[in-house]
Each structure stands twice: as structure tokens, then as C-alpha cells.
Amino acid sequence: MRTFNRGGVHPEENKLARNNSIEVFPLTKKAVVFVSQHLGAPATCVVQKGDKVKVGTLLSKAEAFICANVHSPYSGTVTKVDVATDFNGFKKPAVYIDVEGDEWEENIDTTPDIVREITLDAKQIVERIKDRGIVGLGGAAFPTNVKYMLPEGKKAEYLIINGVECEPYLTSDNRIMLENTEEIFIGIEIMKKALNMNNALIGIEINKPEAIKAMTLMSAKYPGTKVVPLQMKYPQGAEKQLINALTGREVPSGKLPIEVGCVVDNVGTALAIYEAVQKNRPLVYNILTFTGKSVKPENQKNLLVRVGTPLQEIIDYCGGLPEDTGKLISGGPMMGKAIMDTSAPTVKTTSSVLVMNQKEASRQKASPCIRCGKCVDACPMGLEPVLLSTLCSQQKWEEAEKECVMDCIECGCCLFTCPANRPLLDMIRVGKFQVGAIRRARTQK
Amino acid sequence: MTKLTISGSPHVHSTMSTNKIMWNVVLAMLPALLVSIYFFGWNVLLLTCASVAACLLFECLIQKYLLKGDMSTVYDGSAVITGMLLAFNVPSNLPIWILLIGALVAIGVGKMTFGGLGKNPFNPALVGRVFLFLSFPTNMAMSAWPNPQPMFASKMVDTVSGPTSLSIIKRGGDLPALSEMFLGSMGGSLGEISAIAILLGGVYMLCRKIITWHIPVAFLGSAFIFAGILHLINPADYVNPVYHLFAGGMMLGAVFMATDMVTSPITHKGQIIFGCGCGLLTIIFRCFGPMPEGVSFAILIMNGVTPLINKYVKTNKFGYKK
Numbered sequence: 001m002r003t004f005n006r007g008g009v010h011p012e013e014n015k016l017a018r019n020n021s022i023e024v025f026p027l028t029k030k031a032v033v034f035v036s037q038h039l040g041a042p043a044t045c046v047v048q049k050g051d052k053v054k055v056g057t058l059l060s061k062a063e064a065f066i067c068a069n070v071h072s073p074y075s076g077t078v079t080k081v082d083v084a085t086d087f088n089g090f091k092k093p094a095v096y097i098d099v100e101g102d103e104w105e106e107n108i109d110t111t112p113d114i115v116r117e118i119t120l121d122a123k124q125i126v127e128r129i130k131d132r133g134i135v136g137l138g139g140a141a142f143p144t145n146v147k148y149m150l151p152e153g154k155k156a157e158y159l160i161i162n163g164v165e166c167e168p169y170l171t172s173d174n175r176i177m178l179e180n181t182e183e184i185f186i187g188i189e190i191m192k193k194a195l196n197m198n199n200a201l202i203g204i205e206i207n208k209p210e211a212i213k214a215m216t217l218m219s220a221k222y223p224g225t226k227v228v229p230l231q232m233k234y235p236q237g238a239e240k241q242l243i244n245a246l247t248g249r250e251v252p253s254g255k256l257p258i259e260v261g262c263v264v265d266n267v268g269t270a271l272a273i274y275e276a277v278q279k280n281r282p283l284v285y286n287i288l289t290f291t292g293k294s295v296k297p298e299n300q301k302n303l304l305v306r307v308g309t310p311l312q313e314i315i316d317y318c319g320g321l322p323e324d325t326g327k328l329i330s331g332g333p334m335m336g337k338a339i340m341d342t343s344a345p346t347v348k349t350t351s352s353v354l355v356m357n358q359k360e361a362s363r364q365k366a367s368p369c370i371r372c373g374k375c376v377d378a379c380p381m382g383l384e385p386v387l388l389s390t391l392c393s394q395q396k397w398e399e400a401e402k403e404c405v406m407d408c409i410e411c412g413c414c415l416f417t418c419p420a421n422r423p424l425l426d427m428i429r430v431g432k433f434q435v436g437a438i439r440r441a442r443t444q445k
Numbered sequence: 446m447t448k449l450t451i452s453g454s455p456h457v458h459s460t461m462s463t464n465k466i467m468w469n470v471v472l473a474m475l476p477a478l479l480v481s482i483y484f485f486g487w488n489v490l491l492l493t494c495a496s497v498a499a500c501l502l503f504e505c506l507i508q509k510y511l512l513k514g515d516m517s518t519v520y521d522g523s524a525v526i527t528g529m530l531l532a533f534n535v536p537s538n539l540p541i542w543i544l545l546i547g548a549l550v551a552i553g554v555g556k557m558t559f560g561g562l563g564k565n566p567f568n569p570a571l572v573g574r575v576f577l578f579l580s581f582p583t584n585m586a587m588s589a590w591p592n593p594q595p596m597f598a599s600k601m602v603d604t605v606s607g608p609t610s611l612s613i614i615k616r617g618g619d620l621p622a623l624s625e626m627f628l629g630s631m632g633g634s635l636g637e638i639s640a641i642a643i644l645l646g647g648v649y650m651l652c653r654k655i656i657t658w659h660i661p662v663a664f665l666g667s668a669f670i671f672a673g674i675l676h677l678i679n680p681a682d683y684v685n686p687v688y689h690l691f692a693g694g695m696m697l698g699a700v701f702m703a704t705d706m707v708t709s710p711i712t713h714k715g716q717i718i719f720g721c722g723c724g725l726l727t728i729i730f731r732c733f734g735p736m737p738e739g740v741s742f743a744i745l746i747m748n749g750v751t752p753l754i755n756k757y758v759k760t761n762k763f764g765y766k767k
Binding site (some may be wrong): 005009013058079105235240252254264325326328331334335336338340360361362365367371373374379384386387404407411412415416419420 | 455458465517518563
């Protein structure tokens with residue numbers, strides 16, 4: 001069975017909410033929607049205080065190339081455009097909406113019917129993806145339309161669909177593969193049409209046998225799309241590792257997947273593309289897993305949540321935080337970020353809220369490095385984390401750059417595996433930040 | 446409201462810790478210790494305990510009064526490993542006071558001088574062992590080592606001294622049968638006699654992912670090949686290479702001493718180079734040197750080369766293939 005070619009770790013999978021069907025989360029009364037929710041240039045807010053909005057009304061407009069529209073997830077009145085705090089405590093511009101009813105823009109198909117026939121041509125599809133504000137839902141929030149505008153002279157050979165969900169605890173991709181199987185396949189057909197190609201590979205790790213079964217059954221109806229079961233190994237869902245697992249190719253350092261003829265998107269993104277192209281729906285909701293070891297089984301949930309819902313409301317809906325809560329994480333335990341502020345609203349890519357108890361919340365005390373080399377073995381990029389972290393702690397940025405610090409994908413395997421609990425990745429992040437600044441200064445000269 | 450912890454990812458950790466690694470190595474050494482007690486008597490246990498206790502005590506005192514550092518590293522098991530390995534490397538009739546000096550040199554000079562756990566360039570137990578070997582040659586390197594006397598043998602005889610299999614290889618004489626060498630019924634240091642007990646420990650460490658196969662296989666493989674070449678060229682002067690693998694400290698060195706994480710390279714490629722270096726040097730010392738044994742010196746020399754190997758032998762980085 002296939003997997004990527006070096007490194008990787010096996011964290012406890014803890015997919016506690018895997019069997020819980022997706023529930024629709026009730027509408028909030030007061031929504032806060034960030035003006036920019038993607039990787040790239042900021043979007044421009046196009047509404048102001050007092051404006052009436054419907055679900056799907058444009059709130060902020062993408063004006064740069066790598067940028068994404070944001071639409072209103074609610075109908076109601078804009079009360080103010082002001083800064084709001086995000087999960088990590090950063091203040092960012094946001095639109096505050098007092099929610100009234102649930103009225104959608106007329107041009108959006110809100111019926112649950114599956115639309116199979118693809119009427120748009122390749123150019124229109126890319127336009128629509130851009131217009132509907134679709135971003136990569138694997139976590140990076142990269143504007144999706146950019147991936148479908150191939151650079152001159154490049155040809156896509158493989159469309160790779162990421163159903164790996166290698167992060168422990170997360171179950172949202174698993175649920176949509178089971179509950180929205182056909183929509184995902186139509187989404188993939190749309191992507192193929194946009195890229196003018198007929199080969200798609202869907203990578204799914206074998207710890208999701210139901211999803212593999214459902215997707216394989218459906219693939220019989222959609223020739224050219226193949227489900228490939230993969231060995232369980234973190235970080236298989238990372239773009240470069242998934243390409244390597246499925247095609248054996250290595251994306252060259254600092255280059256994009258298209259360099260080796262691949263376009264990679266998440267199953268969630270495929271679903272969002274289906275809804276955007278076939279039903280004209282903007283990206284205004286996503287699936288969020290609420291889970292954790294201390295969360296009662298009945299409160300482990302996969303929720304369909306509108307963007308801009310305050311986190312506290314989701315927590316209250318799921319029975320409140322368990323008493324021994326020590327840490328909240330947005331995303332998985334390997335790459336997710338610790339949440340500072342529970343009043344902050346969700347964004348397009350909020351895939352989970354993970355509750356860690358007090359025992360799990362703090363790291364163990366670091367002890368001296370015993371040079372065991374386990375971090376070197378674990379690094380999926382073939383780097384030497386122990387060396388990089390030493391160089392970074394000594395502020396030897398040029399040497400760190402030579403040792404390829406910028407190739408680090410911050411998957412966390414090194415810190416996960418270190419028997420001495422050394423803060424390897426923390427030091428490497430500092431190094432990446434510094435080397436990045438040095439590189440930018442160099443190109444400006 | 447609940448107080449929330451904020452920290453960078455990852456938020457989960459593997460169950461492996463330094464302490465676990467060290468105590469698992471101690472566990473892996475127990476079969477060799479048991480075989481040694483069986484063949485050489487209770488004195489073995491006394492020596493081992495004395496050596497371990499001395500190593501712990503010296504580390505504790507140095508950490509507390511000289512380095513004024515964190516005392517938690519005393520209990521991580523690394524000093525226990527050093528103590529056991531040191532005892533494994535001496536003959537069973539060594540006076541305890543000599544062994545205590547060895548422990549002081551191992552911990553004091555070999556380990557704590559450099560700042561303690563993780564910072565020593567040379568394997569501390571070997572530093573202690575070589576110090577004793579050079580300072581007390583009559584006790585450490587004599588040709589008359591105690592012969593094995595199985596504990597429950599029907600006829601109890603006084604311990605007889607005789608040459609080790611290595612001195613037999615060097616100076617001629619009747620070698621013990623290979624099967625006896627494999628099980629441990631041969632003269633030698635405490636812990637080195639039984640290949641099977643050491644291999645058992647090695648397999649345990651492999652299964653617990655404490656060591657990888659690279660160093661032991663490269664060590665034993667290169668020694669076997671090199672000794673084999675010599676044997677093919679001149680069978681009269683150079684014995685069958687299989688004897689080299691089972692005689693002396695080859696197994697103990699390849700499984701427990703060369704694999705010391707702190708003093709061996711961090712990349713697998715580097716570990717293979719390191720292991721091959723150990724194997725080659727051992728056979729060179731054994732066949733062409735003045736002394737019958739060469740494992741300790743071979744490993745110490747390769748320990749010294751390790752920083753160089755780490756500097757020049759690099760991993761294959763993802764996305765740099767030509």
C-alpha cells in the first residue's frame with residue numbers, strides 16, 4: 001500500500017466523532033464576519049453600517065490576483081464595520097451583522113437536489129469559483145481559482161483530491177465523504193473540466209474504511225476518477241507528501257505542485273466547488289468537528305456551521321466546556337492553533353474545535369538533547385530538525401537557510417517524536433520568520 | 446471562565462521519553478547480566494551493583510556541587526547504563542576498588558566534564574574501561590581470565606583461570622566450540638560472553654525502536670567481511686571470521702556501545718559509515734595490533750569522528766532530487 005517516501009509519525013488517531021452525522025447548527029443572532037479569510041492580499045469591504053444584506057450578498061471584494069471574495073452568511077443588517085479579535089487574538093477588520101431571518105439571494109439554488117449536468121465551460125467555471133469566494137479548505141485557505149489558472153507552458157497530468165484527513169481527532173472530511181459522496185464526485189468532474197483533463201486520484205487513509213467503500217462505489221459512476229487507499233501515516237495530507245504518495249513525484253523545493261503536473265485540492269473544496277458551480281452557492285458555511293477526550297460522547301459533533309458564528313455559541317450548543325479543559329485548538333492537534341478567545345467568530349477554514357484536558361494541555365519539561373536522531377527520522381522533508389533548531393537558537397540565519405530551513409512544512413513531527421521534549425519546531429519557526437525577512441530584503445535590493 | 450493554555454503546535458506528543466529509552470536499554474542488558482551471573486557467580490552481581498551505585502553517586506555529587514545543575518538527569522537511567530556497561534567490560538575477578546576508579550573516570554571525565562547527558566563526545570563507559578585497561582594492565586588485560594563455571598554444574602571446582610578466546614586467536618591454542626561461544630561458555634569480560642543474550646537485548650531494543658539496525662549490522666557485517674578477506678588470503682594466520690563475531694567484546698560493542706545515541710551519528714547514512722569504521726578498526730587492531738582486543742578503541746576513535754560525519758553526511762532532502 002502506498003505512502004510518502006520519508007519520515008512521518010503515527011500519532012494516536014482518536015477519531016472520536018467519526019460516526020456522528022453532520023448536524024445543522026442553528027443560526028446565531030449576532031454574526032461577525034472577517035473581511036479577509038484567505039491567504040494572500042486583503043480583500044476590500046464593500047458594505048457599510050445600515051446596509052441590508054441577504055445570504056450570499058458580497059461583503060468584501062477580491063481586487064488582487066491572489067485574493068478571495070467574502071459573502072454574507074446571514075440575512076440582516078450590518079451594524080458596523082470594525083475590528084474583531086480572531087481565535088489567536090489578532091485584531092482584524094470585520095463586518096458585524098444583526099441576523100434577521102434567513103433570506104438568500106435569488107440567484108442561489110437552495111434546494112437539496114443534486115445537479116449532475118455541468119453546463120459551464122472551463123473559463124466560466126474558474127470565474128465562478130473566484131466569484132463565489134472558494135478557498136482551499138485543507139487549512140491553508142489559498143484562493144482556489146488561482147490553482148485552476150495554470151501558468152504558461154504547464155500542463156496538469158493528475159488532479160489529486162485530498163481525503164486523507166491525517167490529523168488525529170478531525171472527522172469532517174470523513175463525514176462529507178460519506179454524506180455528500182456524489183456531490184464531491186460532481187465537484188471533481190467540474191475540476192477536471194476546468195483543467196481540461198480526465199485523471200483524478202482520491203487519496204484516503206485506510207483508517208476510514210467506510211469512506212473508502214462509499215467513494216469507491218461512487219467512482220464506478222465517474223470514470224477517470226480513482227480512489228487510492230493509503231497507509232496511515234502523518235503528515236500524508238500535506239500537499240507535497242500526498243503528491244509523493246500517489247504519484248511518486250517530488251515537488252521541487254520552493255515550487256508549486258503544478259511543477260510536477262499536479263493540482264491538489266481537498267474533498268471539502270471539491271464539495272464547495274460543486275455547490276458554487278452547480279448551485280451558485282458562495283462559501284458561507286463549512287463542517288466543523290467539536291471533539292476532545294473529555295467531551296461526552298453525545299456532545300462529540302460534526303456541525304454544519306455558518307461562517308461568522310461566535311465560537312462560544314458552538315461550545316454552549318455542545319454542552320459547554322468540560323470542567324478539566326486546559327486548551328482549545330482550532331484544527332488538529334498536530335498543526336492546529338491554540339485558541340485564545342472563545343468569543344471570536346469562525347472563518348471559512350475552521351474545521352474543528354478540539355478540547356484538550358489539563359493533563360494534555362501543557363508540554364513536558366524539555367531535557368538535554370541526547371542526539372538520538374529521531375527528529376531526523378521523522379522529518380517528512382528530510383531535514384535535520386535538531387541541527388536547524390540549534391542554528392536558529394544561535395541566530396545563525398544564513399547557515400539555517402543553507403540547511404533548507406525554508407523547506408520545513410511545520411508539520412510538527414520533530415517535536416512530536418522528540419524524547420527530550422525539546423522545542424524544535426518553535427525554534428525553526430523563528431528561523432523561518434527571520435530567513436523569510438532576509439530573503440525579502442535581498443530581493444528588494 | 447476556564448484558563449486556556451496557549452502554545453505552538455504540535456499539541457500532542459509521542460509516549461517516548463529520554464527516561465523510557467534509558468530504562469529500556471537497562472532492561473535489554475539484563476539477559477547478558479543473568480548469563481554472566483550463571484557462568485561467573487554472584488560476584489558479577491556485586492560488581493555490577495557497585496559500578497551502577499558508584500556511577501549514580503558520582504553523577505549526583507558532580508551535578509549538585511560542581512555543575513550546580515538540574516538533578517533530574519541523575520534519575521534518567523543514563524548513569525545506570527554507564528555503570529552496567531562499565532561492569533560488563535571488566536573481568537569478574539576485578540577488585541571492586543579498581544572498578545570504582547573506573548566509574549569515577551567514566552562519569553567524571555567521560556561524561557560530566559563535557560556538561561553531562563547529551564554533551565559527551567565519547568562513550569563514558571568506554572572511557573572508564575580504557576582508563577582501567579591502561580592503568581591496571583595486570584588486572585584488566587592479563588591472559589588469565591576466570592573461566593566460566595556454570596552455577597548448577599554437578600561438580601563444583603575452584604575457579605580456574607585461562608586465556609580468553611581472543612588471546613587464543615592471537616597467540617594460538619584450542620578455541621572453544623562456536624556453540625559454546627554463542628551461548629556464553631567462554632572466558633572474557635562480564636557482559637561480553639553470551640552472544641545470544643546480547644542479541645536478545647538487541648532485538649528488544651530494535652522492537653521498541655530505541656536503536657535502528659544500521660550501526661550493529663554495519664559493525665558486524667564489515668568486521669565479518671574484512672576478517673573473511675584476511676582468512677581467505679591466509680587461513681593459517683587468520684581464523685574463521687565467525688569466531689571474530691562471537692569472541693571478545695564484538696557483540697557487546699556492536700549492540701550496546703556503538704549504538705549509544707549521544708556518541709553516534711544522527712543520520713542513517715552516517716550510522717552505516719560509523720558502524721563500518723568500528724568493524725574495520727576492530728579487525729585491524731585484533732589482527733595487526735599488539736593486543737588481542739580492539740573493540741573499545743575502535744568505537745572511541747569512531748566516536749571522535751562522529752561530529753565530522755554529522756557535518757558532512759547529510760540526509761536526502763525532499764524536493765532536491767536531480
